[in-house]
Amino acid sequence: MFEHLDDPAPPQFGDRFRQVVVRRAHRRRRHRRLMAGAGVALASVVVGAGALYGRAAWRARDVARVEVAGTGEVAAGEPVTVLVLGTDGRLAAGRTADVLMLARLDPGAGALTVLSLPRDLMVDAPGGGGPVVVNRVGTGDLVGVIESQIGVPVDHVVQVDIDGFRSLIDRVGGVDIRVDAPLRDTASGLHVEAAGCVSLDGEDALALVRSRRLEVLDDSGTWVRDPLADLRRIENQRQVALAALDALAEGGTDPVTLNGHIDWALDHVTVDATLGTDDMVRLARAAAALDPSAVSEASLPVVPHPADPNRFALDTERAPEVLTAFTAGRALPAAPAIDAGSASRPLVDAATVAGC
């Protein structure tokens, strides 16, 4: 019925035609053999990946652990509150922390709440001593102090040393943040020349989170010392930590990456003795699956300490609202750490929060 579409003079299918057919057929067979080879290779990769995952879980058991009073296991799927510490060296029962953050991860809701504590916060020394700066409290007692004096139940402790912080950021290819104005700190070696979205490598990020004499370039072109000092620092630490979390999540959890992270953790991370390998894997998975918009963060509201204006005390007026929200897993109210008027506005934001 389609004869009207026929070629009136069809060609002869001679040697040239035939050669093309044979050549293409051979190429096809070769290709098929290659594909079969690729299939076998792929299968080995999958099996190898399984082995690597197994190895990752096995090796994660070797992460350094320390006994911390007050920590304990949490059932799978339940919200977990982790005290995150940054220290100059390895965590030991008596060592003090420079960075203190409380992170509440709710795997069911896919939500993360982060609350920074200033290291110059005054607390009562454990065992009935006088007032003491919180970072002088040994790690073994720290959870007890936070639970009884700040009123936040803590389940686990995770500590990262400062070298680990730097190498983690280099591992994930830098962190993306947004700065409100050019920043510098000649003491810590920080120099961010332009406002806007910037990517920091490990060294720069470290200079930012260590900066206690931050200077901000104001509109008239002069460098002005930021009045918030340590409160600014903990804010910046939190933003960099969140940006690092984003970068980590972006890197994925394929077995090679995962094993790299575990290598890193073996060198730089210490956890409390009740945090099991399964818990670590669960936390890592939940953190990797976080939606940046489901992150709520703030600093603990404080006031200058009556006895020493360079130290802080809990702001008994503003803190309860923040702490209640944190414990209940609600979004934290947007309250600055200290009521310092326009100087309280944030200078640094994690890029995903800022929408870079």
Place this chain on the structure above:
Amino acid sequence: MDETTSERSSFEARFATLAALSYRVAYRLAGDRTEAEDLAQEALARAYASWRTVAAYDEAWVARVTTNLAISRWRRHRRVVASGDRDAAERAEAPHLPDPLDRVELVAALRSLPRRQREVVALRYLADLAEADVAAALGCAAGTVKQHAHRGLAALRRHLGRAGPDLAPSRAKEETDVRASR
């Protein structure tokens, strides 16, 4: 997977028949000698590469593969036309110059058929195979072939008939639609 001597001689023996069949199907769909030869070579190469499984129904197999190749190649050409690359569009149009609209509509109509109907129509009417051969190749009863052929032809006629009076505008519209949907 390597070819054996008997495989080669068996393929050689069928070569002329299959080449002519494939070329006929290809030309009916593509309407261009170079294009039809290329399609036939590709279909025959695929048949030869899998000769052991193809040999039993070689004609039906080659006809079906040729039809599918022609349709998918046509789909690519159409995409080039729709993407607005004028030179490439002209190159793509060129093969259909003798009576392009008949063929474009035929391919479009074939594409619109359900797979089974399309296969039966292609084998029965493009490759001019006997009903029994088609049935054997597709592994179904002769009655089923008849039914699919009947329904397929009816659908084809409907499609071609409706598009008949103003082929060009309807094609132009289709291309605009494709562009709009990107």
